[in-house]
Amino acid sequence: MTVKKVKFEDIRKHKGRTTKKELDELSDTDIKEAVLGDKDSAMPTEDELKEFGTPKKRNISDDEKS
Template sequence: MTLKKFSFEEIKNLKGKTKKSEVDSITDKDIAEAVLSDPDSRVPTEEELKEFTKPKERKQHD
């Protein structure tokens, strides 16, 4: 693997290669099918999903 160094100015001027129209055209069904067909992907169970909270609901640790 080759690493390439960039200056801060070069990074600021980089343009992304993502095509917004392609991202916008992906449906929830497309995403679900991709997740289920990916052997490295894991869909959480309903029980596991219940453990998630929104960030503002999390308690602050002192």
């Protein structure tokens, strides 16, 4: 895998290839399997998850939706 450095102000110019539909279709099991299969990733413990808490709903601008 290649790492490409991008200036913060240029981030919005780059588009990912994953669609919202693809993300919405992922199950918790799919995500856990991907995390467990990634040698560079670590599953947070239940205590760590509690520390993060529940994410707040955020308003998404029209630029971020596409």
